[in-house]
Amino acid sequence: MATFISVQSKKASEVDLAKPLCKFIQQTYPAGEAQSDHCRAAEELNKLRKSAVGRPLDKHESSLETLMRYYDQLCSIEPKFPFSENQICVTFTWKDAFDKGSLFGGSVKLGIGAFQHIKDTVLSALNREPTVDISPDTVGTLSLIMLAQAQEVFFLKATRDKMKDAIIAKLANQAADYYGDAFKQCQYKDTLPKEVFPVLAAKHCIMQANAEYHQSILAKQQKKFGEEIGRLQHASDLVKTVASRYDEYVNVKDLSDKINRALTAAKKDNDFIYHDRVPDLKDLDPIGKASLVKSTSVVVPISQKFTDLFEKMVPLAVQQSLSLYNQRKADLVNRSIAQMREATNLANGVLASLNLPAAIEDVSGDSVPQSILQKSKSVIEQGGIQTIDQLIKDLPELLQRNREILDESLRLLSEEEATDNDLRAKFKERWQRTPSSELYKPLRAEGANVSNILDKAIQADGHVKERYQTHRDTISLLCKPEPELNAAIPSANPAKTMQGSEVVSVLRSLLASLDEVKKEREQLENDLKSVNFDMTSKFLTALAQDGAINEEAISVTELDRIYGSLTHKVQETLKKQDELLKNIQNAHQEFSKMKQSNSESNLREEVLKNLAVANDNFVELVANLKEGTKFYNELTEILLKFQNKCSDIVFARKTERDELLKDLQQSIAREPSAPSIPSQPAYQTAAAGGSKPAASTTPTPAPRTMVSSKPQPPARPPPPVISTANTPVSTATGATASPAPLPGSSAASTAPSQAQGPPYPTYPGYPGYCQMPMPMGYNPYTYGQYNLPYAPQMYQNPGQAPYPAPQQPGYPYPQQPYYPQQ
DSSP states (O other): OOOOOOOOOOOBOOOOOHHHHHHHHHHHSOTTHHHHHHHHHHHHHHHHHHHHHSSOOOSSHHHHHHHHHHHHHHHHHTTTSOBSTTSBOOEEEEEOTTOOOOTTOOOOEEEEEOGGGGTSOHHHHOSSOOOGGGSHHHHHHHHHHHHHHHHHHHHHHHHHTTOOHHHHHHHHHHHHHHHHHHHHHHTTOOSSOTTHHHHHHHHHHHHHHHHHHHHHHHHHHTTOHHHHHHHHHHHHHHHHHHHHHSTTTOOOHHHHHHHHHHHHHHHHHIIIIIOOOOOOGGGSOOOOOOOOOOOOOOOSOOOTTOOOTTTTSOOHHHHHHHHHHHHHHHHHHHHHHHHHHHHHHHHHHHHHHTTTTHHHHOOSSSSOOHHHHHHHHHHHHTTHHHHHHHHHHHHHHHHHHHHHHHHHHHHHHHHHHHHHHHHHHHHGGGOOSOOHHHHTHHHHHHHHHHHHHHHHHHHHHHHHHHHHHHHHHHHHHHTSOHHHHHHHSOOOOOOOOOTTOHHHHHHHHHHHHHHHHHHHHHHHHHHHHHOOOOOHHHHHHHHHHHSSOOHHHHHHHHHHHHHHHHHHHHHHHHHHHHHHHHHHHHHHHHHHHHSOOOHHHHHHHHHHHHHHHHHHHHHHHHHHHHHHHHHHHHHHHHHHHHHHHHHHHHHHHHHHHHHHHHHHHHHHHHSOOOOOOOOOOHHHHHHHOSSSOOOOSSOOOOOOOOOOSSOOOOOOOOOOOBOOSSSOOOBOSSOOOOOOOOTTSHHHHOOOSSOOOOOOOOOTTOTTOOOOOOOTTOOTTSTTGGGSSSOOOOOOOTTOOOOOOOOOTTOSSOOOOOOOOO
């Protein structure tokens, strides 16, 4: 069975995705069916995560499908939720996939908010050094390994399907090249498990042996019997190398038997029948290559069964565009309504100053005009002076509640920021996370904005109270019953009848037209408030077509289309009112000239004017106070969300802080704590000898004891030395190999200047082969090295031959002599 290198899944800590996502959904979407659906989807996502990473997975297609669905769902929700440290803060903690829990290991655990790695890269989302399993070198090496293994799969399938030997040879030769590239990439790196290195070297040789074997079959078919023997001999040498060095990682017995049987038969036939000359390996034509694999980018969805749990939720870019559109819409509507209300207040003020319509109704001089009675009735029905007093009394309580929520939210931020600063000052560069002062800038800006709004609201409340005190007595008079109100209004001599005069008719007609304008404005205000148009489809279309949303251009165009006719009518009412007020003032001047005036009538007219003004002030004060109450209540909801946001991020930061402190404590505990030995006195150095160099003041650490779990077998024989003569390739007999450098010698500690290939017999001049060294630290020629408590340190002068390894005291067996391979 083929041996393949697999990468273990990263072990993740438990994370509750449902809680932060549901909180964001409840804060963003109004209560209703859509909010409930989104919250249920968040619960399903949390269950999917537990199935994918919260438990050990079986090596089965269903487990792979679960992982792919989870990955696809992460990619799907990334543009729909604002995942960041200061919005939806979700901390994922995972362990290094290659970490074995060693005492002196490096950083084996890492925690971030890490959804950005889906659209960018993992490294760009990290705010500190990544674990080795996701470092660029490790990921690049793993990519090459997976490419080589994918090519080998095609080779195995071609072999099983009994395809032509020429094709199989090319597939195997290409796989050998890929394994060689992966081998070079991972040389001199200790980030991968130790068994990866020898497996890659063995696979390189095995794939090359398979290529030579199938190419030999093709040579036999072409009656090139000498080439057949040469290729089989090379394949046999390659397999022997694997068997002698890597048999504990791969089993090549079946392949070796197959090649040797073919080689024996080919030699026998050639010796007795064909007598074809066996060419040198360097004279053989290189085997072709056929690559059926390549690295491709991941295209989501990668699961064929994927269904987006948040299909009805629009992307974050659309949500932001909708928010900006709604703000533009609200500005337009509020601006139009404000213009109409200001115009209506202006008209009421002008009429009150002219005592209209009371002036043309007050013909008896001793009764309350009908318009004043209607105003009095309206004020009484709305609660009169008591309504205003209660609304004013409630404002300070609402204000105080909002102040307390804001102050408490900012206090949470300040306390956590102070703790972060203290720990940063204590651990300095080891405290590798975003400073709280930087992270909280948006929240503090939001808090400062709310504080400014509250200050302005306090000023507005003061103006309303002053205005109320100014008109309180007149409003109170307007709330009295009709007899008391009539008694409070001075009487006057009856004015001469002007009911039939033309000027009175003109004034009544103009006032009626002005009332129609007011009613038209009320309808326009309702129309402006009731218009509702969903811009989601517009923004989704723009995002799909252009990949981005030009919100301003789209919103301005649509708002003009939707509200253009209404805003035009608003402007028409403003112009019409200006003309009517001008005509009313002119007609009133004529009316005043015709009306008989005296001091009593003037006093009566002044009181009637004040009552009309009191009504207007009552209406405006009640509206202002109700708007203020609504404002404070809505601000309370906003501040509660702000407080939740602050508490959530502070909680997340505390969790991250505790995790980082735990990692730092473990890291500090792993650091060596050998005491510093004082330097040797000069007189002791001088007494030791004249020209002898002084001993180093740096203490040499004691060698670490390597405890073997089981007895080790004797060292394996060395690889064959292949002859380069113009004869069939065969193993050399009686060849003597120089011993490998001992641990600690310069040869063992110096890496070659270039990356090398896997170890196997080398033939000068033969194309397509490169020499690769043994795995670092592996020495097949030194006996007993791995059974010792620690590797012996041998020192020698430069240029001196290495000393033989000394016999270890107490070791029950003598050192075995070196026997060359037969």
